[in-house]
Amino acid sequence: MSFYASYGYLDLSTRFVNLIQGDPINVEIHINIEEYKSPDELSAEEQQLIQRAIESARDAYAPYSEFCVGACLLLENGTYISGNNQENAAYPDGLCAERVAIFAANANHPGSPVKMMAVTAVFQDKLLDQPVYPCGSCRQALLESELRFNRPVRILMYGKEGILAVNSIKELLPLSFDSSFLKSK
């Protein structure tokens, strides 16, 4: 049995009921990821977004890990909002680049959905070869943004040797938790 986890969230509840009732099934979750070798294959807008994410990574405050992440959002109203990771000597008090950007966007442009996000990382002053992915907590924050505005966010994960792209955070966060659970009994 297989299905796609992209949009419109599958009829998982029925499948899990079957599972609980002793009728085991194998469930495969497919994610739709686009791969690009170079920013040249992307739109001018997307290239701009990646460039801003790279610049933002170089401004990160990451003296402890030296892993500098940069994110840039393009909002529906045309505004670019950058964010980078902010570390703290009390380690858990830091915050990831993506959430710095999302929260800044929501604080300053509360009515404008996020249209796209690019993320990349610089480690010890070198741009990473491989694309970097948002951590679990940032995926959750991106999901909240998508659901809040009912607007999928295109996500570009950039590395010098390639770019991965998804058209919704749901691709990276199947079986996710959202507010619907808070209303369930």
Ligand SMILES: [Zn+2]
């Ligand atoms: Zn994160």
